[in-house]
Amino acid sequence: MSERKVVSVLLDELEQLAPMGYSVGLHIRFATPMVYKSSYPARWVEHYNLHSYYLRDPLVFWGIGVEGTTRWSSIPLPDPFGVLKKAAAHGLSYGAVSSYGPITSRSIVGVARADREFTDDELETLRELTIQLHVAAKPPSDLSKAQIEALKCVADGDRHSAAAEKLGITESAFKARLQSARTRLEARTTSEAIRKAREYRLL
Missing domain, CATH: 1.10.10.10 (Winged helix-like DNA-binding domain superfamily/Winged helix DNA-binding domain)
Structure with missing residues (x-):
């Protein structure tokens, strides 16, 4: 199965886990992901991008600074611009984030839902999918x-x-x-x- 097909299958699995959508940034280098996909509501994505929240998002800061998986509500970082509160206003009331890989090529995956916190089993599924996406999208280290x-x-x-x-x-x-x-x-x-x-x- 090709790299693109594997990533597509994994994203389908991620979509089943995240009723309100997901955001995937794979192999982030020099602040830019090699692969970026989002299925969050279009209005939220537009609002997020318009205000450049990726520069202010505590989820991004956590994902870059920590390798692991957690619920949004468990992240101890301040949110002075109210990014998570604004996300909730768009239906992304509960979420989880998973970060994997070396700091020089980090992958960060976020998922959201409107009705309840993600369970421990769902967090484990998110962790496994993040690792699989990271591996599947791994760029070659070099060319001759x-x-x-x-x-x-x-x-x-x-x-x-x-x-x-x-x-x-x-x-x-x-x-x-x-x-x-x-x-x-x-x-x-x-x-x-x-x-x-x-x-x-x-x-």
Whole structure:
């Protein structure tokens, strides 16, 4: 099963756990997640983004600072901008958050409901799904110098023959480098491989 399919299946499971939606930020690097998905109510998402609450959200601060799983109500951090109170006004009255992975590539998953606190068993399910999502979406740690050179040539607009001549290799060898880069990045096309390499800050 492809990485994308695995993540999709896990998100379906997460949706079953969270009646009022979820927010998933996977492999957060330099304050930006490699993968971001949210199924929270559209009005809340719009309000949250409009006011840049991600810079003020105690759930985000907790997730970056602590690796674990807890209910929103158990987080001891102050909420001077009333983010959680405003979330409750949009139906996200109860929630839980789970954080996993090294600080250099942290994944944070939040879930919400309107009727009650999440149970201990549900927290455990959230923890397991967070770990599985983190692992499933793990970016490659690196590309070879040859793979990076080949992708850069295409990204710069070089045709295969010109790129091969620039690198001093045959066109078939150049195509082989592109193929190996696509395989490493689990990309179907060279354009997708270039996009992923940029997202992973490998290019």
